[in-house]
Amino acid sequence: MNINQFQQQLIEYAATIGIDKIGFTSASPFRELKNRLIRQQELGYASGFEESDINKRTHPELLLSEAESIIAIAIAYPSKMKDAPQSVKGARRGIFARASWGTDYHTVLREKLALLELFILTHIPDARLRSMVDTGELSDRAVAERAGIGWSAKNCSIITPEFGSYVYLGEMITSIPFAPSEQMEDQCGDCTLCLDICPTGALIQGGQLDAQRCIAFVTQTKTIVPDEFRTKIGNRIYGCDTCQTICPKNKGKANMHQSAFKPDPELVKPLLVPLLSMTNRSFKETYGHMSGAWRGKNPIQRNAILALAHFKEVSAVPVLIQLLENDPRPVIRGTAAWAIGKINSEEGLTALKKAEQTEVVEEVLKEINKGLQFYKIEK
Template sequence: MEVMTMHDDLKQAIIDASHEIGIDKIGFTTADDFAALKPSLVAQREKGYNSGFEHQNVDERVYPDLIFDHPRSIIAIALAYPTRMHQRAPRSQYKRGYFARASWGIDYHTILRDRMNQLVTRIRQLAGDAADVTFKPMVDTGELVDVAVAQRAGLGFIGKNGLLITKEFGSWVYLGEIITNIEFTPDTPIECQCGECTRCIDFCPPAALLGDGHLNAQRCLSYQTQTKGLMPEEFRPMIRNVIYGCDICQLVCPFNKGKDFHFHPEMEPDPATVSPELVPLLDISNKQFKAKFGPLAGSWRGKKPLQRNAIIALVNQHDRSVVPKLLAVIDNDPRPVIRGTAAWGVGQLLTQQNDEITIFLQDAQAKEKEPDVIHEFTQALAIIAQLPA
């Protein structure tokens, strides 16, 4: 295939078209490899710091020519998302949880794919519908490291929290990239501007940030809210009432001060959805869950992690009124992780011994088969036994 070579007038036309489509920031870089990233990516894996959600083939993450035929350029885009709700959720008898801001509105993967598909269509038109022009759009589920592409394309710099920070929108941006065989003049990469600031590192409750733009994803609270097993007890108080994601390292970042943009209607949060009532969430049906939370990026792991997190959030808010509900969950829920977390919750919320509840937990524990779940019951019973009579 003949490689396409284009000039700066096409690049400017694409920039203009991107603004019409609703892309807030666009940049261009070469399709040269990202080989300098490979040692750190390999080290992250060897140290057990990966989340497991990343693309697993390291070479494909750093060599664009392994995933695209004759790559010449990569187009990086950013869309700014809101950081504040203009309305609050209605008053409720129940405590509420919270989704991190990146999960407000419609799933950002859907929004980015729509914008990139529109952009590809416009580029084809601007390039004269040439048959040999090719593209590969990607969001963060793709092979490449999106922050590395965006940084090299001049959209912003990679902060000490590992996120891309733009001048205009801070780090409150969704990123996407398009590999193409069209050659463009690359934009200028931006070096890290964090200086001596370490606020994101200092304020990260589990100390997940390593100080060099990398993190131990296994300790990241956002990762912990997305796992499907029992959450390690260390992290449970740290999530507070957030049932999906974590915004702390962004909220404390000076580059994010005062940043709040509402450019895209489909990103606007429904307050009652992104700060949901926690107790009704505990026995929501699959159909109800998909209808209410299905459009959110935060629903991608299903309802079990969110229900587990909801129990933890209720405990963190000291809602002792939910003890009967947790006992019902232990009695009726078919999933060991949820039963174990509920048992832990009962142990945390009781303020005095209760023989009836103790017997109930002992009987429930006797039916459990998974050692980790049995341990949750054992711990809860030990705590209750030490309470005043």
């Protein structure tokens, strides 16, 4: 078989199954990336969600011994939604980041990669293949950059000329020696808007992220949110889009063509108070198809409490008091205590004083004290 001809057939087939971009690169080691990852670990900038073995992240041959090339794919997701509900006093809403709109992208991209695998094996039955999306060992962005999908931007995203940075990435290691695609030149220029606007200063410099400070990471943790980030989160209940929405390269990129990622406005911009009473079952039934549900309901509910504090939503205080008094989870009780103080109602002050006498968990007592401090500061 002529590999060049088959490569073109594969490109054409990819377009018919809804893959927006496809590129190819060699399976040679990612040596520059390896040095960067080592440095990230030394600085304590890694999130901990990544594959911990840097060799596996940078040496494709460790994942597929016959590795010759890697296929990279990108599928665009929407940056806008129609009929977005308004967040108003008495009915405050949170927001899921755009990368969690619609069906979980892991599911969608795995299905596309499975179709690609089937197409390849139909034509080259003895081909060896290994696909991955996000949770695999390789760095999706490093593969996409080298395969010409886009350039690696200062906000640590891959930016494509066609869809901006609103793209999901996946890859397939193959035993087939496909011709590599041409890499794209960096087009960020001297723009630093993403660095300037990052709410927590997580973007240390162009292309370097301290994941521990990134709001997208913080919203996915399961512990008490560090004090310095609480007022930075705003009404985000999963993820953060700030460094994308500010990017000039994303201007006008609506990307509404992938039906799988069409957002349900009531789900991606949900009312906050109802979130707080959801059971594990109801949360899974409602949000389980979204990628933002992968950590379960606890971080989402904790973030919803912080969002109510952000809005200083007095009408939510009775619900927060119920959580403070009755919820079995220390993180939720503690976050509720802080939020009650931030909102600063008289009803809240009474509840915090009462809880101070009955709470036995030290972590929660600290948050109750922080809540009480708001009253001393403001009155």
